[in-house]
Amino acid sequence: MDRMTYSVEFIEFNSMASSSSSWWKSLFTPAKNSFTALCFKRLQEYAIKAKVKVMRLPEEKNSLASLEEMEKIIGYKFKKKILLQQAFTHPSYHGSESYERLEYVGDSILNFLISKQQFFVYPDLSPGSLTALRAANVDTEKLARVAVKYNFHKYIRHENPTLSKQIRVFTRALEKYPLHSYGLIDAPKTLADIVESTIGAIYIDSNSSIDTTWEVAKILLEPMITPEMIQKNPVRKLNELCHKKKLKIRFRDKWLKEGVYEVFIDNKLRGRGEYQAKKEIALNRAAEDACNNIINGRDEH
Numbered sequence: 001m002d003r004m005t006y007s008v009e010f011i012e013f014n015s016m017a018s019s020s021s022s023w024w025k026s027l028f029t030p031a032k033n034s035f036t037a038l039c040f041k042r043l044q045e046y047a048i049k050a051k052v053k054v055m056r057l058p059e060e061k062n063s064l065a066s067l068e069e070m071e072k073i074i075g076y077k078f079k080k081k082i083l084l085q086q087a088f089t090h091p092s093y094h095g096s097e098s099y100e101r102l103e104y105v106g107d108s109i110l111n112f113l114i115s116k117q118q119f120f121v122y123p124d125l126s127p128g129s130l131t132a133l134r135a136a137n138v139d140t141e142k143l144a145r146v147a148v149k150y151n152f153h154k155y156i157r158h159e160n161p162t163l164s165k166q167i168r169v170f171t172r173a174l175e176k177y178p179l180h181s182y183g184l185i186d187a188p189k190t191l192a193d194i195v196e197s198t199i200g201a202i203y204i205d206s207n208s209s210i211d212t213t214w215e216v217a218k219i220l221l222e223p224m225i226t227p228e229m230i231q232k233n234p235v236r237k238l239n240e241l242c243h244k245k246k247l248k249i250r251f252r253d254k255w256l257k258e259g260v261y262e263v264f265i266d267n268k269l270r271g272r273g274e275y276q277a278k279k280e281i282a283l284n285r286a287a288e289d290a291c292n293n294i295i296n297g298r299d300e301h
Contacts, residue, residue, distance in 0.1 A: 066155055067081050067084050067085060069155070070084060070088070070155055071084065073150050073151065073152075074150075074198060074202075074216060074220070075216055075219060076202050076205075076206075076212075076216050078201070078202075078205050079205055080205055083102070083201040083204060083205050084198075084201055084205075085157075086098070086099060086102060086197075086201065087099050087102050087194065087197040087198045087200070087201040088152070088155050088156050088157055088194055088197075088198075089156075089157045089158075090156055090157060090158035090159075090160060090163070090190060092158045092159045092160040092163075093157045093158050093159055094159065096157065099193060099194060099197035100193075100197075101200075102196075102197040102198075102200035102201050102204070103193045103194075103196045103197040103200060104200070105199075105200035105203060105204065106195075106196035106197050106198065106199035106200030106201070106203065107196045107200075109199055109200060109203050109210075109213060110138055110196060110199050110217065111134065111138060112210075113210070113213065113214050113217055113218075114134045114137050114138055114221075115130070115134055117214075117218070118130050118133055118134060122227065125227065129227065132230060133225065133226075133227055133230065136180070136225045136230050137221065137224055137225050139192075140187045140189055140192040141180060141181060141185070141187040141192075142180060142192075142221075142225070143191065143192035143195040143196065144170065144187035144188060144189075144191035144192045144195075145174065145180075145187075146195050146220050146221060147191035147192070147194055147195050148167075148170070148171055148174065148191065150220065152191070152194050152195065152198070153167050153171075153191060153194075156190070156194060158190075163188065163190055166186070166188040166190075167188055167190075167191065169186070170185065170186065170187055170188055170191070173185040173186075179223075179225070179229065180225065180229075180231070182231050182232070182233055182234065182284075183233055183234060183280065183281065183284040184234065184281065184284055184285055184288060185281070186275065186277060186278050186281050195220065198220075199213060199216075199217055202216055202217075233284065234284045234285070234287035234288040234291065235283060235284060235287045237287070237288075237291055238263070238271075238287040238288075238290055238291050241291055241294060241295075242265065242294075245294070247265050247266055247294070248265065248266050248267075249263065249264070249265060250263070250264040250265075250267070251263055251264075251283070251286070252264065255279045255282055255283075258274075259274055259275060259276030259277075259282060260272065260273065260274045260282060260286075261273045261274075261279075261282045261283045261285070261286035262286060263286045263287060263289070263290035265290060265294065270289075270290045270293045270294060270298075271286045271287060271288075271289035271290025271291070271293060272285075272286055272289055273285025273286030273287070273288070273289055
């Protein structure tokens with residue numbers, strides 16, 4: 001049923017109510033039998049449903065203005081604006097095709113574009129180093145940062161209340177890690193997805209033009225992470241540090257019950273990390289804490 005139908009039904013619903021006020025009032029009095037109670041319940045449900053659908057109409061009226069705002073932010077004018085709208089439509093949003101197919105295209109195109117750029121910019125870098133550098137520039141956290149920087153998250157069409165909270169938490173955490181946390185904060189995948197879907201939408205809309213797509217993508221991705229800026233994952237960094245200093249590492253997994261990981265170095269507690277939403281984040285935080293304590297010469301907690 002489309003939006004026009006919802007609006008008509010809601011008008012008919014109101015007309016029915018006003019045409020017979022006594023009948024209408026009687027429905028809101030305590031039910032005297034099961035049939036009346038059933039009718040009352042159904043009518044309540046219908047009224048709520050109709051009202052919700054009508055309340056979404058203003059959002060649809062503003063959709064064109066939102067698309068124009070997004071085009072200015074991205075720096076690309078779409079021939080098929082439906083592609084841009086689709087690029088910002090989360091799977092939880094009913095009634096419209098989601099960004100998933102465009103994300104699939106954008107992910108591949110973005111990896112190709114970064115590979116091409118790095119191949120020519122860093123002619124002496126080994127394949128392994130190029131792979132690590134590319135990963136740092138297209139991983140979930142990096143792309144999620146792009147989304148926040150350009151306010152992409154404010155234009156996502158979704159019906160997932162949890163997502164809004166995750167984005168708020170992530171946005172606040174960015175202040176502590178200006179460039180990249182390397183596994184210490186939880187970046188919502190949806191934010192990375194809409195950057196990839198936007199790249200995919202531009203590629204499709206520009207008739208598969210790699211050059212046009214790169215002109216937009218390279219600006220969005222700035223500042224790019226360079227070889228000098230790459231840091232190691234906290235767990236790997238801890239392992240290498242302990243190997244160098246001939247220290248024995250032991251991790252205690254308390255995540256299922258407490259959302260916590262602990263790190264023991266030579267049987268002394270030297271690191272603790274907590275994050276209940278994702279095990280890997282808690283582990284990385286524990287390893288980072290242990291590294292800092294070893295480097296700074298601090299004793300156990």
